[in-house]
Amino acid sequence: MPDSQSLDEEAPAAERGPRGIQSVEVGGALLIALAHLGRPLALKDLAREAGMPPAKAHPYLVSFIKLGLVEQEAGSGRYGLGPLALQLGLISLQQYDPVRLATPRVEELAQALDVTVAIAVWGNRGPTIVRVAEAPSPVHVSMRHGTVMSLRGTASGRLFAAYLPREQVLEALGSEGGPATFDAELQSHLDQARALGIASSRDGVVAGVSALAAPVFDDQGRMVLSITAIGPSSGFELAANGAMAQALKRTGSELSRQLGWRG
Template sequence: MNPDRLDRPAQIDIDKPDASTERGPRGIQSIEVGGQLLVALAHQGRPLALKDLAREAGMAPAKAHPYLVSFIKLGLVEQEGGSGRYGLGPLALQLGLISLQQYDPVRLATPRIEELALLCGHTVAIAVWGNRGPTIVRVAEAPSPVHVSMRHGTVMSLSGTASGRLFAAHLPASQVLAAVADAQEAAQMQQRDFQDQLTETRRSGLASSRDGVVSGVSALAAPVFDDQQRMVLSLTAIGPSGSFELSTSGAVAQALQQVAQDLSRQLGWRAPA
């Protein structure tokens, strides 16, 4: 027996996970630990002092500092000369821009409306702004679909549908009115009660319609925003008025808003401070 082997301490690879506790594909633990600093910077959205950044990442400043040194060398983090605070670096910004360019809002939302239709039990549609107004581009039918025209390419009324009111609430008024071909509808949209509806839509984050264009059909719509705070599409749930829950605190409303916010964050949207 070699005595040197008895005196030599066991060497442990800190980057190699314990096989007894490994779950799923093997990762590099030190990268995951250091990555919490990047997550904290992304969540805060502003440069932070070392002690504050370390606290947000759940580690001691002395542990965080070596990670930050390496991230600075890679361009993922940069340090302000005067204050010494740490913020996201040029490489992190480039990666973010490339990621946003790869995201198509409709492509991202399409599988989510299939999930929503099953969860809510109602038909769910995606509408985008077209040259004639809100236009349906995707439809996920509910297990018991509503018998209403919701084909791809259908243009929704701006004043009489949840999707239309949602776009009217979030797009510039000049852009909205330019898409209105009917003089009577344009006049209706200038009325005080309609403007009050738009104010409530912006406040609650949802637009609703009961027995609007089609009698016996109700709808709720939630907006999806991009990194410039622009509304890019609506998620609209449609169902029979007798069984459709229009409350903004109900299950359908909460499900719509949760998915809309998830999609917005993927597109770079940040909630107002």
């Protein structure tokens, strides 16, 4: 019988998968280590993080320096990401549309959590729903595109109010028709949202409806959207350490990292 190697060689290319260049993949581990740690490293430390001996890592670094992917500090000799790597990173960030990135994730969350999940961004009148993924179960909360969420009474609104500049929030509060002030109740909700990394509301605007909202940040640490789970208050888990809140926060953190956030 032919051995496994000969069988693999005879297998169609589509079954074996696309061929790569192993040396590029090996050297790429050094770039991944630098990007992951986010600071210049000595040769021995960088090689250790990449899982290779320093003698093996050094030739790769020499080539990366020539390309501008890596640069070496003159004084310390440590290696960090070079100008080309930084330029590529900026171009990548410019190509990322936060809403486009988040859309398939809210679809997944709606299926996994069995609740309606929405994306809200800051619009001219405040937090505005721009994407909605309905719950798969027949019992769900209807949410329309273009709905402006209350800053005081909704999870999305409280989340934006917690993270956006105070002057911007005060202006939006005034446009809602209520007092343009941070009263004690609202301030308590905002402090809690920042401390827990998630905002909540129960029966805030519509009786029988509850919600949780997690933030997504860009590379400058600015909140660009909220991911909000909405459902009937009966059976809706609002605990910050509950499964639903953790799933929302995890998705928000993953999207934020894709957008360059390093918080």
